[in-house]
Amino acid sequence: MDLTLSNKPSEFLDKISALIWVTHESFFHEYWKKLNVSIDKEYIQVLKELREVKEEEREFLTFYFGSFFGYDDVANGNIFCLATTFFRIHEIFDKSFSDTINGISNSKESETRKKIAESLLHVKGHSDKTEADLYAEDEELFFSLLKELPITGESKWNLLEVMKQPRVHIQFFCDTLKKLDKQLDQALSPLEPQRTSWMNRLKAMGNDIPLHIIQTIKGKEYMQKSKVHIYPVLIPFTALISKKQNQIYMGLGNKADVFFASKGEDRNVRMLNLLKLMADQSKFKILTLLKDKKLYANEIAERLQLSNATISHHMRVMTAQGLVESTRIQNKTYYYINKEAINEVLQELHEQLT
Numbered sequence: 001m002d003l004t005l006s007n008k009p010s011e012f013l014d015k016i017s018a019l020i021w022v023t024h025e026s027f028f029h030e031y032w033k034k035l036n037v038s039i040d041k042e043y044i045q046v047l048k049e050l051r052e053v054k055e056e057e058r059e060f061l062t063f064y065f066g067s068f069f070g071y072d073d074v075a076n077g078n079i080f081c082l083a084t085t086f087f088r089i090h091e092i093f094d095k096s097f098s099d100t101i102n103g104i105s106n107s108k109e110s111e112t113r114k115k116i117a118e119s120l121l122h123v124k125g126h127s128d129k130t131e132a133d134l135y136a137e138d139e140e141l142f143f144s145l146l147k148e149l150p151i152t153g154e155s156k157w158n159l160l161e162v163m164k165q166p167r168v169h170i171q172f173f174c175d176t177l178k179k180l181d182k183q184l185d186q187a188l189s190p191l192e193p194q195r196t197s198w199m200n201r202l203k204a205m206g207n208d209i210p211l212h213i214i215q216t217i218k219g220k221e222y223m224q225k226s227k228v229h230i231y232p233v234l235i236p237f238t239a240l241i242s243k244k245q246n247q248i249y250m251g252l253g254n255k256a257d258v259f260f261a262s263k264g265e266d267r268n269v270r271m272l273n274l275l276k277l278m279a280d281q282s283k284f285k286i287l288t289l290l291k292d293k294k295l296y297a298n299e300i301a302e303r304l305q306l307s308n309a310t311i312s313h314h315m316r317v318m319t320a321q322g323l324v325e326s327t328r329i330q331n332k333t334y335y336y337i338n339k340e341a342i343n344e345v346l347q348e349l350h351e352q353l354t
Contacts, residue, residue, distance in 0.1 A: 274323065
């Protein structure tokens, strides 16, 4: 497997992530709490600086960085907002901040509409580019898509506004980011030592951990005959994965290797973590559902009457710990129990307690 590493997209993506983070500060606090992780003190310092930006640009942040969904429907900490619909990782991977801004600013209106439609269809579980073209060109069809998705009323209105006048809203978005560029650089400066250290760790990491993370989140089939491009991201414990043809783009937040590569833990620590997971009522119910067949997140959510975001959180934790594995079938991620891992837990208990 061919892996490459680049720090280039972070010039733009770190600022987008910072604005998402400060806009949804309470959500991320609760999300990290659920994952049982804590952020370093440097991030607290950065957040204080970002709050000044929030006070100055509250209306801009609400419009472009407000979540399409209520927090109960946010899966795996991925906030979908207008800002993230305006670009694709493969388009900006080798570009600087200014080049990325120029590229977005010069986007054709038809392309902006298409990207918005693609993003919403992706959330719905569809990835047909022809289907995206249809929704982008037909206002009534696009409105019907909004009605199908559990998008907030404010976000529906904002999306319709941008679809009507993409050029106006794209230009304001780019102009405001350029205005905030130096202020965001200053706010993010306390993380520079961590970024340098994280890049060095990524360079020394080799192939095993990145491939393990991809397989954990997307399944073995996702990696077939693909080249992997890795870049650092601002939000810690994060793994963002996208694909364009046979090119995989993976953003890894600081400590993602620690969170996902749990098999290096002390045996007793790992055993206690696994037992804690299985002692959780919802997670145990999910494991019992998966013991006989593969299911995708929506099916699990319906059977247990839980939100998709809650199920996605449980699946990420259990796949990271190796109790559950995943596979891609017709653009859907199906989960199934890792019986070998379960047997290892039982064998370990037998050896230690009898």
